[in-house]
Amino acid sequence: xxxxxxxVIIFLLFNIALGLYRVWRGPTVADRxxxxxxxxxxxxxxxxxxAGYLKELTLLNVAVTFNVLAVLLVIxxxxxxxxxxxxxx
Amino acid sequence: MSVLIDIILAILAIYLALQSLLAPRLSQSVFLFFAFGxxxxxxxxxxxxxxxxxxxxxxxxxxxxxxxxDALRDFSVSDTEKQENTKADQSLVSAKNTNSPWLPRLALxxxxxxxxxxxxxxxxxxxxxxxxxxxxxxxxxxxxxEHPVTAVLLNYRAYDTWLExxxxxxxxxxxxxxxxxxxxxxPVMAVQDPLLRQxxxxxxxxxxxxxxxxxxxxxxxxxxxxxxxxxxxxxxxxLHLGGWPVFAVIPRWLRQLLLTAGLGFFLLLGFxxxxxxxxxxxYPPAYAGFLILIVETLAAISIAxxxxxxxxxxxxxxxxxNETETTT
Amino acid sequence: xxxxxxxxxILLVVGCFFFLAGTLGVLRFPDLFSRLHALTKADNxxxxxxxxxxxxxxxxxxxxxxxxxxxxxxxxxxxxxxxLIAKFQREQHKPQNGKEQE
Numbered sequence: 351x352x353x354x355x356x357x358v359i360i361f362l363l364f365n366i367a368l369g370l371y372r373v374w375r376g377p378t379v380a381d382r383x384x385x386x387x388x389x390x391x392x393x394x395x396x397x398x399x400x401a402g403y404l405k406e407l408t409l410l411n412v413a414v415t416f417n418v419l420a421v422l423l424v425i426x427x428x429x430x431x432x433x434x435x436x437x438x439x
Numbered sequence: 440m441s442v443l444i445d446i447i448l449a450i451l452a453i454y455l456a457l458q459s460l461l462a463p464r465l466s467q468s469v470f471l472f473f474a475f476g477x478x479x480x481x482x483x484x485x486x487x488x489x490x491x492x493x494x495x496x497x498x499x500x501x502x503x504x505x506x507x508x509d510a511l512r513d514f515s516v517s518d519t520e521k522q523e524n525t526k527a528d529q530s531l532v533s534a535k536n537t538n539s540p541w542l543p544r545l546a547l548x549x550x551x552x553x554x555x556x557x558x559x560x561x562x563x564x565x566x567x568x569x570x571x572x573x574x575x576x577x578x579x580x581x582x583x584x585e586h587p588v589t590a591v592l593l594n595y596r597a598y599d600t601w602l603e604x605x606x607x608x609x610x611x612x613x614x615x616x617x618x619x620x621x622x623x624x625x626p627v628m629a630v631q632d633p634l635l636r637q638x639x640x641x642x643x644x645x646x647x648x649x650x651x652x653x654x655x656x657x658x659x660x661x662x663x664x665x666x667x668x669x670x671x672x673x674x675x676x677x678l679h680l681g682g683w684p685v686f687a688v689i690p691r692w693l694r695q696l697l698l699t700a701g702l703g704f705f706l707l708l709g710f711x712x713x714x715x716x717x718x719x720x721x722y723p724p725a726y727a728g729f730l731i732l733i734v735e736t737l738a739a740i741s742i743a744x745x746x747x748x749x750x751x752x753x754x755x756x757x758x759x760x761n762e763t764e765t766t767t
Numbered sequence: 768x769x770x771x772x773x774x775x776x777i778l779l780v781v782g783c784f785f786f787l788a789g790t791l792g793v794l795r796f797p798d799l800f801s802r803l804h805a806l807t808k809a810d811n812x813x814x815x816x817x818x819x820x821x822x823x824x825x826x827x828x829x830x831x832x833x834x835x836x837x838x839x840x841x842x843x844x845x846x847x848x849x850x851l852i853a854k855f856q857r858e859q860h861k862p863q864n865g866k867e868q869e
């Protein structure tokens with residue numbers, strides 16, 4: 351069972367490594383921001399699996415931290431970059 | 440078998456650290472740095488430091504991400520005139536680089552090599568030395584909290600933590616010194632998009648509650664003032680982005696009080712202990728837990744206010760020149 | 768292997784499949800809007816399966832509730848950010864004729 355959890359974690363890490371390609375390619379900032387959502391979701395999945403594997407429930411707090419802050423970057427992009435074009439309202 | 444995870448994490452973290460420095464585009468660097476923060480948080484968990492992992496997650500995913508995106512907008516060159524400028528700058532820099540003598544490079548390389556050796560040696564020393572873990576665990580009943588990390592931060596080494604709170608305030612003061620402190624008074628219109636409005640209004644209480652939870656749980660497990668402060672600071676940033684600059688609207692004395700409450704109360708407590716015949720920051724064991732909770736709460740409020748002010752100020756500083764050309 | 772472990776394994780494998788689908792979508796799809804579609808749907812479904820599997824494995828009501836809330840918040844944040852990014856992209860490219868590089 352433990353070996354299975356480790357395989358799952360490695361698979362998810364592999365997913366993150368694949369997603370890095372999109373950071374390289376872009377082409378727009380929004381595309382790159384998309385990868386942070388991918389990393390966030392995958393990271394939360396890794397943390398949940400790790401919590402199950404190590405039986406350490408405090409890891410869930412780290413997952414919630416990622417979770418509640420994930421939307422901040424998107425709102426930051428949308429609001430800050432919109433003002434550049436003078437379309438604040 | 441779980442060594443495999445550690446190896447992959449180590450490779451990923453080092454690769455991302457290098458790439459976020461060497462990436463040709465600034466926006467690549469910023470988002471690679473975000474991925475680096477994630478890899479680092481996972482690495483801290485594998486090392487058994489959940490406290491640091493929460494801090495890393497909160498700062499890398501939240502605060503630094505917002506700051507970097509804001510800075511990225513500033514650097515993103517939409518008009519060609521700016522682009523030419525940077526190109527000229529770059530060619531200037533590269534010309535300088537090719538002509539630079541080999542001596543500074545050699546000195547830099549040697550210095551960095553020496554630094555690397557010293558840090559490797561420092562890492563090597565930890566397992567053989569044994570550290571202070573046993574001592575910290577033994578004194579835990581007298582410290583007022585049940586989690587050794589919180590005990591070290593708020594009791595044994597309270598002086599260091601006090602200075603750390605001061606460092607964040609100093610950062611804010613530096614920004615004030617460069618940009619002026621009145622800039623973010625400018626009223627911003629609230630967002631019109633109903634969905635954006637609702638998501639900001641939904642996540643504000645969630646962030647507050649989870650921050651309070653982390654603050655309280657710091658007494659018995661991973662969590663504490665700094666983690667809570669970043670989450671509460673994120674509330675300020677969210678509200679600022681949503682067009683409710685709460686921090687700029689409140690009266691000035693309240694702002695000053697919020698910013699300095701943590702630092703001031705901590706210091707006042709220290710002097711009271713001296714007056715009572717103890718050392719600086721030597722809590723009486725009977726009240727230690729209660730006092731630590733108050734100090735942590737005030738420190739979290741102060742740090743959150745400072746982080747909000749830093750973001751609000753940096754965000755507005757670049758807006759003023761843009762505003763004049765775009766208001767038509 | 769008990770029946771609970773079997774269900775956990777199945778749930779995790781299904782979750783991993785959806786994660787792979789989401790990542791491949793982000794890598795292979797031609798434009799931002801289809802990438803958004805791939806990421807915000809497939810990944811959240813994968814997270815849901817993984818969360819359910821681990822909640823079954825940990826088998827404590829308090830952490831199961833926490834995991835459920837993690838999934839709920841992720842759904843909320845993800846669908847909202849999908850909408851926001853798509854709207855942002857459309858507004859960025861409407862007045863501008865050139866490509867918004869960097």
